[in-house]
Amino acid sequence: MLACQDLKIEFDRKPVLKGVTLTFPPRRISAIIGPSGCGKSTLLRAFNRMHDLTPGAQVTGSVTLNGHEIYRGSEDPVLIRRRIGMVFQKANPFPTLSIYENTISGLRLSGVRNRAVLQEAAEKALVDAALWDEVKDRLKSNPMSLSGGQQQRLCIARALAVDPEVLLMDEPCSALDPIATSKIEELMFRLRERLIVVIVTHNMQQAARASDRTAFLWMGELVEEGETEAIFTSPKKAMTEDYITGRFG
Amino acid sequence: MNRSHQWRKIQGRSMEAVCLLAAVLAVIPLFAFLWHLVAMGAGAFSMALFTKLPLPPGELGGGLRNAIFGSLLVVGTATVVGIPIGIGAAVFMTEFARPATTSLLRFACDVLSGVPSIVMGLLAYQVVVRPMHHFSAISGSVALAFIMLPVVVITTQEMLRLVPHSLREAGHALGIPAWRIASSISLRAAAPGILTGAILSMSRIAGETAPMLFTSFGNPFMSTDPRAPIATLPHTIFTYAISPYDDWHRLAWGGALILVLGILGATLLSRCILWWHQRSLHS
Numbered sequence: 001m002l003a004c005q006d007l008k009i010e011f012d013r014k015p016v017l018k019g020v021t022l023t024f025p026p027r028r029i030s031a032i033i034g035p036s037g038c039g040k041s042t043l044l045r046a047f048n049r050m051h052d053l054t055p056g057a058q059v060t061g062s063v064t065l066n067g068h069e070i071y072r073g074s075e076d077p078v079l080i081r082r083r084i085g086m087v088f089q090k091a092n093p094f095p096t097l098s099i100y101e102n103t104i105s106g107l108r109l110s111g112v113r114n115r116a117v118l119q120e121a122a123e124k125a126l127v128d129a130a131l132w133d134e135v136k137d138r139l140k141s142n143p144m145s146l147s148g149g150q151q152q153r154l155c156i157a158r159a160l161a162v163d164p165e166v167l168l169m170d171e172p173c174s175a176l177d178p179i180a181t182s183k184i185e186e187l188m189f190r191l192r193e194r195l196i197v198v199i200v201t202h203n204m205q206q207a208a209r210a211s212d213r214t215a216f217l218w219m220g221e222l223v224e225e226g227e228t229e230a231i232f233t234s235p236k237k238a239m240t241e242d243y244i245t246g247r248f249g
Numbered sequence: 250m251n252r253s254h255q256w257r258k259i260q261g262r263s264m265e266a267v268c269l270l271a272a273v274l275a276v277i278p279l280f281a282f283l284w285h286l287v288a289m290g291a292g293a294f295s296m297a298l299f300t301k302l303p304l305p306p307g308e309l310g311g312g313l314r315n316a317i318f319g320s321l322l323v324v325g326t327a328t329v330v331g332i333p334i335g336i337g338a339a340v341f342m343t344e345f346a347r348p349a350t351t352s353l354l355r356f357a358c359d360v361l362s363g364v365p366s367i368v369m370g371l372l373a374y375q376v377v378v379r380p381m382h383h384f385s386a387i388s389g390s391v392a393l394a395f396i397m398l399p400v401v402v403i404t405t406q407e408m409l410r411l412v413p414h415s416l417r418e419a420g421h422a423l424g425i426p427a428w429r430i431a432s433s434i435s436l437r438a439a440a441p442g443i444l445t446g447a448i449l450s451m452s453r454i455a456g457e458t459a460p461m462l463f464t465s466f467g468n469p470f471m472s473t474d475p476r477a478p479i480a481t482l483p484h485t486i487f488t489y490a491i492s493p494y495d496d497w498h499r500l501a502w503g504g505a506l507i508l509v510l511g512i513l514g515a516t517l518l519s520r521c522i523l524w525w526h527q528r529s530l531h532s
Contacts, residue, residue, distance in 0.1 A: 093419075
């Protein structure tokens, strides 16, 4: 279970997230929706302490993974990020590494040297990311030779190879065509069996068809959250209804 | 209407002609200089130029073996010291330091790169020659390393800045330690550009003359001792060019040709590295 309690985030004293409390249960895909600038990516990036890298970012409140506070001073953000993986809006494979090296980069650059272990992890991650059949004959090729959707699945494979408990996805399909998008969504359904999946999306159709739970954020505050079906068929707040019916945002 | 159209066309054409003329004028010095250099230096170009030592005035012939070796030694030592320190400093500035520290260091490098080379020679004189009580190849290397350092830092920093931030972010999100992200992701992605900058900074210091006057000092004999004075190509060209002997003038032209061909080769090599790298990325 991933949870945040009264999470507040400021950039250079400007509040962006104003106290959000949410839980993300295991074996569920949770979507975070909301208009541009509502703080949904900011929220997502708090879960693996990416804001530690941004000068001027101030995070208060609590984020727990299975009951353990990840913002405690003694927790090493590097180790936390190995348990909570992330996929970005734009596919960002390492252009100087081959497809194979990209897949195992998280392990190898963290000190894993055993070749058999690395090879096994690479194949497993690529199979899990539904990319194995497409790249097994060109593992040594440059990842830039792959299509956009394949690159994004390579980034997912790279995140899975570290064997995380949570996968955070920040608008992973916004640069992809519908076919590549549906492949990623199928992949999310399979990953749901063993991971907590949190996806940020500004595409409401995607949230409706590919998530179990939905949280609606507006101006840095949580407006409503619940089972996706309930949110999209009988929202409790008028603002949620206005947003999902396309009246603003 | 038709008339104004014609007038506009004439204006356009004449502006184009003026710019073309300016472009031609800009490259004329390069070709004039190359032509002159080859014409004067080709006469001195022979095996003897590379294999023989200079002869006393009055004796014809001889070569620049000592100066060629001296330049290689002095520039090589400066490179071995200057490039790792420069790259290390640039990595610190782009990957680890806080923005304020980076700006301060960058400002220092900008100032340092504007310091005249003779002043850098003076500094090397003060910190190496005076404590040693004599001129030496190593003091020349120190002077050249001082000159090279800000150039390497600035070009490396620019190349590291071109590495997309999203790659570092991807590294952090995978739980890769910061030093590994710097070495295996950022530096690796910027490597061809950094190599190019390093080669260009080497060719820049290879032609420095002023700081050599009171550091490596020059030496008419063959020397391989870094602690002893040593001849270098630019300094030998200077000495021979102001001498009254025709045969020494001839050697000076030959030396100048070697130097320019070396720099030209280095520049071409760096271009090839970049071209080859870009091609490999897009294939």
